[in-house]
Amino acid sequence: MRVDKFLKVSRIIKRRTIANEACDAGRVQINDKIVKAGAEVKVGDIITIQFGTNITKVEVTALKESTKKEDAALMYRAVQ
Template identity: 70%
Template sequence: MRLDKYLKVSRLIKRRTIANEACDAGRVLINGKEAKASTAVKVGDIIEIRFGNNTTKVEVLDVKEHVKKEEVENMYRHL
């Protein structure tokens, strides 16, 4: 799955366009490397998102196309 879509489906970022812009600006890292919006996300990847002074770091546990709001927490684990 594309990184921008994963960020939206997992609700780490609300909209896909904003996820795309964050990737283009270099604020999203996968396994310590800057990632483009089209980068493939796999189980076990470490995603780091920088919002101003805040940094969110999560490990990908599951990759699904459609997820209910209650099941989102099963997609990633905060580090």
């Protein structure tokens, strides 16, 4: 699954266009490597997203093409 789609489906970022822009700006990393929006995400990958001064790290636990709002948080877990 593409990283921009994962961020949208998991509701880490609300819109896919915003996820795309974050990737193009170099603010998204997978396993400590800066990636573009089309990069593939696999279960077990660590995604790091920089929102201004805030840095969010999550581990991918599941990949789903679509999900309900209640189940979106089950697609990832926070990493410190």
